[in-house]
Amino acid sequence: MAVTKADTLTQTKKQLEYYSDFLDSFAVSPYSGSLAKTTNENSVKQAIKNLILTNLGERFFSPNIGTNVNKSLFEPNDLVTVLDLQLYIENTVKYYEPRVSELYVNITPSVDELYLVINIVFYIINNPVPIDLTLNLKRVR
Numbered sequence: 001m002a003v004t005k006a007d008t009l010t011q012t013k014k015q016l017e018y019y020s021d022f023l024d025s026f027a028v029s030p031y032s033g034s035l036a037k038t039t040n041e042n043s044v045k046q047a048i049k050n051l052i053l054t055n056l057g058e059r060f061f062s063p064n065i066g067t068n069v070n071k072s073l074f075e076p077n078d079l080v081t082v083l084d085l086q087l088y089i090e091n092t093v094k095y096y097e098p099r100v101s102e103l104y105v106n107i108t109p110s111v112d113e114l115y116l117v118i119n120i121v122f123y124i125i126n127n128p129v130p131i132d133l134t135l136n137l138k139r140v141r
Helices: 007-010 038-054 079-096
Strands: 019-024 037-039 100-109 117-122 131-138
Touching: 007 079, 019 038, 019 100, 038 117, 038 131
Parallel strands: none
Antiparallel strands: 019 037, 100 117, 117 131
């Protein structure tokens, strides 16, 4: 189920907030006038997506954070590249996202080999429900 901008900015039933972050878009909440935030599962999904899409050396004072996924999109689309990418993602999330307890990464190249589908299933600490995150990474020519 996709989360739309309206879902993130409207108030629904009050649930417990275990984790919260600002939205990537830095949208302003119409209720409070401050930055809108994402909570719980969506917060962790956003953090994992940011970690995966960060290149090594891109963050100041933390050059080891990142996966170099964009660089690997132009490598040969074979099993070795997929396994390397899977290992990079698993290690990055394992070391830099402490809210995730278990992680399963599955990468499948497209039929025409123009993009990769990364499917991540993970568990948040103290939450028995698995959470699914799917990213489509396309190379731009």
